């Protein structure tokens with residue numbers, strides 16, 4: 233059903249994370265105030281991106297990436313205007329002008345530019361079109377989203393958001409027990425590695441920040457990135473009494489043994505069934 | 508006579524009041540009062556909205572349902588809520604993804620403070636723009652072990668199911684703890 237909303241409310245990081253984890257195939261269409269962007273995914277990997285305002289022909293992208301000269305660009309535009317990207321790519325490779333890596337690398341840079349730019353959008357209506365993919369004659373790539381997510385979340389610097397996500401620095405971190413996540417396949421910044429190396433249920437986020445000489449915003453940014461990439465989860469530190477314990481908690485009037493507790497729950501179940 | 512509690516939490520407008528109203532035998536008492544954060548010597552006040560609902564089980568046992576927004580200044584309410592609390596329900600408005608982040612933060616806070624079983628209710632599933640459960644599970648970053656339940660707070664049968672699922676989780680928890 234509906235996977236649509238506004239970036240103001242549901243960030244691009246969260247969207248990419250969702251697409252990644254659900255291994256979605258389709259196209260994310262985002263309409264901002266000044267332009268419209270299409271980003272296509274195949275099984276949760278970035279396949280293609282297009283900014284409606286830019287010339288996204290292969291020739292233009294290769295020229296922008298300094299893989300072809302402006303003269304070559306002009307000639308291609310004149311003589312190969314009707315050629316599809318795939319045909320042009322093959323032609324250039326066969327003529328030994330450029331390599332396949334040049335093409336894929338240039339496309340990747342271009343697509344990443346489109347995606348990364350989205351992280352600066354405060355708002356934009358988005359919708360995800362299941363199974364919609366770019367035209368067949370376009371060259372696509374297969375780029376995992378994890379690094380894009382981490383990179384992108386570095387850009388999101390709003391402390392307020394970070395405070396919503398991480399209400400307290402007195403919590404600890406632990407590695408998420410999600411199979412398929414392999415931390416060695418994720419590129420972490422030096423700062424992120426420092427934090428990762430201290431992850432332990434005994435260390436609060438605040439303590440990790442202190443040893444690494446990071447301020448609140450810096451540590452929140454790092455933890456946020458790790459959370460969004462699904463690498464860690466927040467837990468209560470294992471050694472410190474929780475605030476709940478610090479506040480005197482009265483024992484319920486009757487603190488029955490386990491059998492009595494079970495019978496209590498069963499009474500509740502019977503009662504609610506009859507409501 | 509024994510009283511036990513279940514807490515219904517979640518962002519503003521998620522449907523907490525509606526949920527409690529659907530099964531409570533008394534009119535839901537909604538309070539909106541201001542309390543001063545004296546402990547922190549902060550001059551301004553914090554609004555605390557709370558709902559109370561009641562289900563009498565028998566002469567000796569009463570279940571109270573507490574609805575509370577999971578606020579950042581949560582400590583104030585903690586003493587009231589934690590006493591005799593069996594478990595909690597996190598309500599999320601399935602049609603408002605802008606609240607998912609807050610819901611996640613509330614869940615995280617409750618889970619860390621209250622080591623009791625909980626379930627997450629994906630509310631307003633009757634609405635056209637409600638998100639699918641599987642998408643919500645990912646968006647809310649819920650562990651596969653956590654129960655995420657379809658919910659329509661205006662439907663009594665549905666609310667009963669959510670309450671029962673929480674009770675089943677509580678029973679299961681008791682069994683594993685043995």
Ligand SMILES: Nc1nc2c(ncn2[C@@H]2O[C@H](COP(=O)(O)OP(=O)(O)O)[C@@H](O)[C@H]2O)c(=O)[nH]1
Pocket residue numbers: 517518519520521522523524525526574630631632633634658659660661662
């Ligand atoms: N369509 C629909 N509306 C609901 C549902 N649950 C609550 N609402 C409506 O959502 C609004 C907010 O509900 P309320 O219980 O006051 O939310 P609270 O702030 O969390 O207590 C009210 O207008 C309710 O009638 C539901 O399951 N479906």
Ligand SMILES: [Mg+2]
Pocket residue numbers: 523524525556558574
């Ligand atoms: Mg309410």
